[in-house]
Amino acid sequence: MASTLHSFASAADLAGSLADKVADSLSAAIAARGTASIAVSGGSTPKVFFQALSTRDIAWDKVTITLVDERFVPADNARSNHLLVDANLLQNKARAARFLPLYQDAASAEEAARIATEKTKAISSPFDIVILGMGGDGHTASFFPGGSNLAKALDASTPRGIITMEAEGAGEPRLTFTFSSLEDAALLVLHIEGEGKKDVLAKAEGSGDEAEMPIRAILRRATSPVEIYWAP
Numbered sequence: 001m002a003s004t005l006h007s008f009a010s011a012a013d014l015a016g017s018l019a020d021k022v023a024d025s026l027s028a029a030i031a032a033r034g035t036a037s038i039a040v041s042g043g044s045t046p047k048v049f050f051q052a053l054s055t056r057d058i059a060w061d062k063v064t065i066t067l068v069d070e071r072f073v074p075a076d077n078a079r080s081n082h083l084l085v086d087a088n089l090l091q092n093k094a095r096a097a098r099f100l101p102l103y104q105d106a107a108s109a110e111e112a113a114r115i116a117t118e119k120t121k122a123i124s125s126p127f128d129i130v131i132l133g134m135g136g137d138g139h140t141a142s143f144f145p146g147g148s149n150l151a152k153a154l155d156a157s158t159p160r161g162i163i164t165m166e167a168e169g170a171g172e173p174r175l176t177f178t179f180s181s182l183e184d185a186a187l188l189v190l191h192i193e194g195e196g197k198k199d200v201l202a203k204a205e206g207s208g209d210e211a212e213m214p215i216r217a218i219l220r221r222a223t224s225p226v227e228i229y230w231a232p
């Protein structure tokens with residue numbers, strides 16, 4: 001499916017514009033179905049966007065928020081994506097939203113993935129909105145190059161839900177929604193910032209194996225158009 005690049009002069013401009021777009025999409029879903037869903041990324045990029053989105057005046061009590069991926073660490077760990085969402089998105093007006101975490105207090109990441117898959121079945125499919133990020137190695141969600149479960153995660157026939165991932169570049173074991181869970185969102189966004197990420201994107205858009213740069217799976221095979229939001 002095609003992608004469209006939306007470029008902004010600054011990260012603040014991008015955050016405001018993306019927050020408006022997401023708020024409009026959530027409101028449209030609520031008007032159509034009574035509820036709305038959004039799966040967001042962690043990492044360093046989304047903080048300012050989260051802060052902007054949290055102030056938007058929509059029916060947040062009808063919105064379910066979850067993560068596209070998470071580290072297998074509790075929510076009070078500084079590297080937790082849940083912590084980032086708590087501190088920046090589940091604030092202001094967005095405090096009224098329901099948050100479904102991927103991390104579960106389980107004996108293993110595999111058990112946590114199984115529990116999280118069950119719990120997130122309460123969210124209707126497809127997601128209304130998915131916001132992906134991208135690492136400098138071409139990973140997105142926790143689809144890491146060399147990842148232990150990468151082939152399964154990227155296989156379009158792997159069911160919706162959460163699986164585990166371990167990889168050298170990932171730090172802790174990870175929990176990640178599968179490709180099939182994310183690729184058909186009504187609004188599918190790739191949010192990246194910096195010249196370095198633009199170069200990584202250009203490389204990913206070229207030829208090469210998906211396993212080397214897993215973002216290629218989204219760019220090449222997502223059934224929804226990919227809206228790329230970029231700022232320097």
Ligand SMILES: O=C1O[C@H](COP(=O)(O)O)[C@@H](O)[C@H](O)[C@H]1O
Nearest residue numbers: 041042043044045133134135141
């Ligand atoms: O590990 C992760 O990294 C990516 C990208 O993060 P960034 O710090 O380069 O913005 C992120 O999209 C993903 O959700 C996160 O778990």
